Amino acid sequence: MTSSRKPKIALVGNPNSGKSSLFNHLTGLNQKIGNFPGVTVEKRTGHSQLPDGTTADIIDLPGIYSIYPRSLDEQIVAEVLLDHHSPSTPDKIVVIVDGTNLKRGFLLLTQIIDMGLPTILALNMMDLAAKAGISYDFNALSKKIGVPVVAINARKGVGLDELKKLMEKPLSPPEKPVFSIWPEVESAVKELRATLNVDNDYEAYQFLEQPKSLKFLGAADQTKVTNIRNKYSFFPGKFQGAETIQRYSFIQDLLNTVTLKASDHSWKKNSSRLDQIVTHKVWGYLIFFALLFLIFQSIFAWAQVPMDLIDTGFAKLSAFLGSVLPEGPLSSLVAEGLIPGIGGIMIFIPQIAILFAFISVLEESGYMARVVFLMDKVMRKFGLNGKSVVPLMSGVACAIPAIMATRTIENWKERTITIFVTPLMSCSARLPVFTILVALIVPDEKAWGFFNLQGLALMGLYLLGFVAALVSAYVMKLLIRVKERSYLIMELPTYRIPKWSNVGYTILEKTKAFVFEAGKVIMAISIILWVLASYGPGDALSKARENVLEESKNLRLTEQGLNDRVAAYKLEHSYAGVIGKGIEPIIRPLGYDWKIGIALITSFAAREVFVGTMATIYSIGSVSDDDAATIKDRMKEEVNPETGGPRFTPATGFSLLVFYTFAMQCMSTIAVVYRETKGWKWPLIQLAYMTTLAYVSAFAVFHLLS
């Protein structure tokens, strides 16, 4: 009811300034992740109880160094701060500045002050500053810049009461701007302010400077801004450097007045010593690869138990619902379409949670910036950026959060290439397919006494995906020609012990994003697939039981055996079966028959569906604790009618493995790429490329091996 009167408070600050810690402290578990309208930048919002009993909406904006955006994330902040007349305009801005580095933080602060929204300055990490022997006169500071100042410790939650008190108090916009707009642009700014309803000179000046951040204006108003820009032949970026210099000279004067005691040693020493090892040409890479090994080991070892629990849990639920619900298409949809669909999403949660636990620890500690630093030179050779390492690593769990993690890459070309090749990294959905096929065609023996052949084959597949990603990136680097400069200007933050609650929130946030983003698509597709697999042309399906009985008169089947055969018969005569048979001529050169064709089609939504489809096609009872073993045995017995030998020869098996390594086979990834690249061009090129790559490679493998 009173939601319109809830104060909206936005948190703004440099990366690593402690903004997330402050947000987590203010909102606790009352936070949700959404998207800013029209773009895919994550919007973290939550609410906080203020001392007077009211609730404030807290918006956490992406970390920025300046109001002039460099990446997609940063542009959002500019848009939010420039739009002063929308229902979502923040009532107050809290600028968080790292107390150990006021200078750089104050650049952003002075820009925000000049935007003319009520502003509060929160000085974070004053404990560290005190330890370094630095102290400031807060009263003088507050008076000089015209905004209230509060010292906080965001990690420990100290000083939040004072901050909250400031949040609830009425606050007027800062009176005097730090920076006065250039005389050259005064007339343009005046005309703009008269044309559009713009609050102050600096805001209007930013309208001229940032044509890309004005989406909130509407086409007509944007044209007006463009016209004024043209009329006064103003081009964005013209005065930006001069403005920065002017601001820093103000900041230097300011710091000279308010600093009571300056730090006596100007270079930080501790980080440097650790960096000697962490970025060493031998130790650095050894540490990084040891960490990678540890991460993957944990993903596969620790996630197995919860994944098995989820798997059997949903299988039982589905069987239970199938037995208690009245028979009919609706209960069949629930038991065979919806429940397994939800299960198919849930099963990935353990792996995603573990991976993001590691990534978030590495980021919180400051190590991830060193990885970017270590890998940048190598990655650049392949048209990527040091920052591509994080998406590629995440891609091993799931391409969806991985592709969303590319937003920090400023350069369009490098970001697009990273998005393009990330799905080639073998994600956790490929694992069940790999496991069953490897177990089927690779003997469980040891090579040279200790290397398990199956383990080696599995590792080889992961490597294959990684190499394919790098090679594809290299080819794209040669193909895409843009004159956008690539750069890497990045802070190496001081090493810190990770704050565990922040790690927890990240896990929660990423898992939620996966469940809801990917979940929607997987759900929709599982319903479509259920329809395709449950209905078929003519009356073949309704007469399935009679026909099977007729066929297997002499077999004396048990009830279970009969039911399994009916299920297989139904699938064969369903639309999915018809399509499977339809594509047989296309996939025959790869060594597949129509049964595998059905599995290819059903697993188009999500790869892991392959295993379930195989179970149904080969009429194995759907509920069995030892599913994998049974499917494997049954697949081993399958005979190829043309050769009389087994259907799954090494040639067919490896061909399938290679196909699944390269093929897109994931609707959610396509959907995410569509959103991230804002169009169908890239997802379609990617789909065509990966399918072709998969097809050609599988073809080559099949013919080399047979």
Next chain:
Amino acid sequence: MAGSSKNVAEMHPGEVGIVSGFTDDHLSVKLMEMGCLPGAAVRFNFTAPFGDPVCISVSGYELSLRLEEAATISILD
């Protein structure tokens, strides 16, 4: 050699200099935002393996940048 012609990419680990200017307008805007201002002291800390990117200290914190970007920052030493 004339000190004014030197740039950050030519510095050695541990060396300290004063930023005197930039040779690239576009990059200079970004570098200045990050606290790399004319007159500011920079210290060259270390390089990544293969010599690129490099890590410098400036304005009280550590900044990493590629060699080609470091080469656009002129220094006095």
